[in-house]
Amino acid sequence: MIKLIIFDLDNTLFDTYGQLGVKVLDEMIYRMRKAGLKREYEPIIREKYPFTGFRILARELKLSEKLRKIGMSAYEEMDLSGIKPYDDIAVVATLEQKKALVTSGTKEVQMDKIRILGIQHFFDDIIVDEAISVEGRKKIFSELAQQHKAKPNQVLVIGDNPDVELAAGKSLGMVTIHMIRRQNTLRGEADYHVKDLYEVKSILEEQIK
Numbered sequence: 001m002i003k004l005i006i007f008d009l010d011n012t013l014f015d016t017y018g019q020l021g022v023k024v025l026d027e028m029i030y031r032m033r034k035a036g037l038k039r040e041y042e043p044i045i046r047e048k049y050p051f052t053g054f055r056i057l058a059r060e061l062k063l064s065e066k067l068r069k070i071g072m073s074a075y076e077e078m079d080l081s082g083i084k085p086y087d088d089i090a091v092v093a094t095l096e097q098k099k100a101l102v103t104s105g106t107k108e109v110q111m112d113k114i115r116i117l118g119i120q121h122f123f124d125d126i127i128v129d130e131a132i133s134v135e136g137r138k139k140i141f142s143e144l145a146q147q148h149k150a151k152p153n154q155v156l157v158i159g160d161n162p163d164v165e166l167a168a169g170k171s172l173g174m175v176t177i178h179m180i181r182r183q184n185t186l187r188g189e190a191d192y193h194v195k196d197l198y199e200v201k202s203i204l205e206e207q208i209k
Helices: 016-034 041-052 054-061 065-076 087-094 107-117 134-147 165-171 197-208
Strands: 004-007 098-104 125-129 155-159 175-179 192-194
Touching: 004 134, 016 041, 016 065, 041 054, 054 065, 065 107, 087 197, 098 107, 098 134, 107 125, 125 134, 134 155, 134 165, 155 165, 165 175, 192 197
Parallel strands: 004 098, 004 155, 098 125, 155 175, 175 192
Antiparallel strands: none
16 A cells, blocks of 8 residues: 655646746757757757756756856746646645655755645655756655655655656656656656546555555
């Protein structure tokens, strides 16, 4: 039986890419292009940004510190005022398990998102992972499981990124759900693939029977 559910935030509980990502990505590339970003990097960034985020991409592409700072400036200056959670967010409150929110990014930006979305009261723990690595996420997940006295197979990890939160959960022996909100999202390795939180609730109810 699941004792602890660990949620991702971006593109899991609200449409980050649709509400923020498209506009921010255009501005980010525009600024970096002016600072010398190679043209061949642009399609790679546009393809992978919705699923990995800029910091991971910057590491993978080995962008200079100058380009990283310019790219991050667009991210940190984005207008968050109009963001809203997905319509199924109320499902979180109906789940009886302990709930943690573990999100990637700059702490100030991520906490602002959570505050504007008005979802902080749903969670027993909120953690912003600024390092954004599988090893770092494994450490956070392990500590949360220990804190809530849950064995790995009693922890459910829900997220959209197969290379970070889902990979970390799988490697620890936790149950994983890949949240596929958009049809073009690639299916990562996970125990389940769902399109909304109603499906998550159904999975949990089936486990109790």
